[in-house]
Amino acid sequence: MTSMTAVPPHVTHPPVSAAGASPAVPGNSPTFSPLYQQIKALITQSLQSGEWKPGELIPSEVELAARFKVSQGTVRKAIDELSAENLVVRRQGKGTFVATHHEARAQFRFLRLMPDEGEPQPAENRVLDVKRLRAPAEVARLLDLRTGDPVIFIKRVQSFDGIATILDELWLPGALFKGLTTERLVEYKGPMYGLFETEFGTSMIRATERIRAVSADAAAAEALGIAAGTPLLSVERVSYTYGDRPVEVRRGLYLTARHHYENELS
Amino acid sequence: MTSMTAVPPHVTHPPVSAAGASPAVPGNSPTFSPLYQQIKALITQSLQSGEWKPGELIPSEVELAARFKVSQGTVRKAIDELSAENLVVRRQGKGTFVATHHEARAQFRFLRLMPDEGEPQPAENRVLDVKRLRAPAEVARLLDLRTGDPVIFIKRVQSFDGIATILDELWLPGALFKGLTTERLVEYKGPMYGLFETEFGTSMIRATERIRAVSADAAAAEALGIAAGTPLLSVERVSYTYGDRPVEVRRGLYLTARHHYENELS
DNA sequence: AAGTGGTCTAGACCACTTT
DNA sequence: AAGTGGTCTAGACCACTTC
Numbered sequence: 001m002t003s004m005t006a007v008p009p010h011v012t013h014p015p016v017s018a019a020g021a022s023p024a025v026p027g028n029s030p031t032f033s034p035l036y037q038q039i040k041a042l043i044t045q046s047l048q049s050g051e052w053k054p055g056e057l058i059p060s061e062v063e064l065a066a067r068f069k070v071s072q073g074t075v076r077k078a079i080d081e082l083s084a085e086n087l088v089v090r091r092q093g094k095g096t097f098v099a100t101h102h103e104a105r106a107q108f109r110f111l112r113l114m115p116d117e118g119e120p121q122p123a124e125n126r127v128l129d130v131k132r133l134r135a136p137a138e139v140a141r142l143l144d145l146r147t148g149d150p151v152i153f154i155k156r157v158q159s160f161d162g163i164a165t166i167l168d169e170l171w172l173p174g175a176l177f178k179g180l181t182t183e184r185l186v187e188y189k190g191p192m193y194g195l196f197e198t199e200f201g202t203s204m205i206r207a208t209e210r211i212r213a214v215s216a217d218a219a220a221a222e223a224l225g226i227a228a229g230t231p232l233l234s235v236e237r238v239s240y241t242y243g244d245r246p247v248e249v250r251r252g253l254y255l256t257a258r259h260h261y262e263n264e265l266s
Numbered sequence: 267m268t269s270m271t272a273v274p275p276h277v278t279h280p281p282v283s284a285a286g287a288s289p290a291v292p293g294n295s296p297t298f299s300p301l302y303q304q305i306k307a308l309i310t311q312s313l314q315s316g317e318w319k320p321g322e323l324i325p326s327e328v329e330l331a332a333r334f335k336v337s338q339g340t341v342r343k344a345i346d347e348l349s350a351e352n353l354v355v356r357r358q359g360k361g362t363f364v365a366t367h368h369e370a371r372a373q374f375r376f377l378r379l380m381p382d383e384g385e386p387q388p389a390e391n392r393v394l395d396v397k398r399l400r401a402p403a404e405v406a407r408l409l410d411l412r413t414g415d416p417v418i419f420i421k422r423v424q425s426f427d428g429i430a431t432i433l434d435e436l437w438l439p440g441a442l443f444k445g446l447t448t449e450r451l452v453e454y455k456g457p458m459y460g461l462f463e464t465e466f467g468t469s470m471i472r473a474t475e476r477i478r479a480v481s482a483d484a485a486a487a488e489a490l491g492i493a494a495g496t497p498l499l500s501v502e503r504v505s506y507t508y509g510d511r512p513v514e515v516r517r518g519l520y521l522t523a524r525h526h527y528e529n530e531l532s
Numbered sequence: 533a534a535g536t537g538g539t540c541t542a543g544a545c546c547a548c549t550t551t
Numbered sequence: 552a553a554g555t556g557g558t559c560t561a562g563a564c565c566a567c568t569t570c
Contacts, residue, residue: 032566034539060555071541076556084350086532092556093548110531206532212522213479213497231479231497237531256478263529265376265503266352266472298547300558326536337560342537358537359567 039068040078048242054100054197101193113254114262121160129155130182139171142238142249150174164224167253202247207239220253305334306344314508320366320463367459379520380528387426395421396448405437408504408515416440430490433519468513473505486519
């Protein structure tokens with residue numbers, strides 16, 4: 001985002017001032033970015049500001065082209081990238097929609113634990129604990145907060161086919177999830193990220209995970225109903241919303257007796 | 267790939283027979299595929315056949331457009347997808363190159379184990395065993411062979427900073443890796459996939475991994491110099507070459523005391 | 533200066549969905 | 552029939568690399 005604001009730097013047909021406000025020398029132009037990237041940033045801003053909410057239809061390519069005074073092809077390329085990053089979903093003949101976690105399709109985007117046999121089953125959740133506390137140093141660092149800032153802590157067990165399989169501990173920035181209560185969490189059906197999205201206006205866009213093998217300690221063994229010492233997958237996740245702002249730290253312990261973590265490399 | 271062979275189904279300006287050989291009804295046209303997908307398939311064939319080898323420059327977009335009698339934009343879209351799938355690498359001003367495993371850039375594409383502290387280090391390899399044997403049922407199934415078909419078995423340990431960290435077992439189809447000897451494997455510097463690529467003409471394109479937590483048995487403990495029962499990451503990989511043909515089964519045991527498996531979700 | 537990929541435009545038609 | 556995204560074309564200029 002450099003030159004462009006109202007009048008974008010048109011190039012060919014309309015022989016407007018072209019490169020416009022940039023400081024003459026093209027080779028040295030600092031932080032030049034192509035038009036479609038600027039359009040992409042503008043659309044992302046509208047997503048972030050809530051102008052178009054998850055699940056809603058965004059304006060058509062023709063409309064956006066008119067609004068930004070660029071060609072449809074340029075808008076198209078911007079939306080192509082947003083679609084590749086799963087921020088929006090295109091549907092031929094219908095339009096482009098803001099991505100949402102309220103879909104069967106989106107359920108397994110962030111949960112890579114698959115059953116060794118048979119189809120993925122919906123998880124049964126049991127919330128063990130919800131409390132407010134002050135961020136430990138490590139959590140604060142990951143969430144870009146200060147040590148001691150208020151955070152919400154959640155502990156829960158997820159079961160598949162009645163077998164306790166995942167023990168999760170979550171930390172959320174207190175400022176973003178003010179009204180979050182145990183009741184709300186327990187009564188809510190569907191994926192937790194759906195609740196975060198509709199109740200708190202926070203959309204999880206991407207995440208990074210660090211995976212290790214660990215031994216179940218006494219507490220984990222009890223929560224999952226297994227022997228202490230059983231090998232477990234430790235999955236540390238940091239989730240990000242628009243603008244790469246971290247908004248969730250999660251540590252999961254996965255029992256991989258009947259399940260495995262599945263990953264595609266390419 | 268349906269209608270098109272010599273004369274592609276041009277659409278606009280040259281008012282040739284358009285949809286051509288397809289069976290009249292457009293809505294029902296069986297397995298229609300867009301032009302750029304057909305071009306992409308043709309380019310992939312040339313990659314697979316070895317017309318352009320890993321690391322080499324492929325013809326320019328203009329040349330390919332002329333060869334296939336389509337516009338440059340159509341070739342561009344085909345190459346865009348091949349680039350997104352890491353089959354080729356574009357370099358502005360230079361051209362488009364066939365992807366190769368002989369690059370620093372490509373080293374960590376298939377190895378997601380990262381040090382907890384500091385920068386990724388190159389691995390030191392120690393080959394423990396190389397032998398020819400008959401494919402066990404499970405390996406045969408994964409490699410799309412028959413049980414008992416000849417396979418090559420490799421066992422090795424990888425160390426980082428002098429610390430044994432990965433115990434690998436590999437199975438390769440014997441038919442594809444005929445001349446593979448212990449000596450060749452030991453003396454070869456650089457990534458194994460580089461050797462497979464240049465010596466045996468087999469390029470690894472993508473892979474799937476299944477990850478579990480396990481306890482080190484006596485053999486693994488000895489090979490890695492750790493206590494039996496230590497939790498290890500079990501990583502089962504199946505690698506594929508062009509046309510989604512499986513060409514490697516690998517089972518790695520990762521020590522995650524000072525390293526972690528890193529994954530991006532989006 | 534010439535060649536390559538990268539961006540941008542304008543306009544056409546196709547496939548799909550809804551009215 | 553009208554609107555949406557999807558494909559295809561043709562031509563222009565830009566940024567980068569090499570000669």
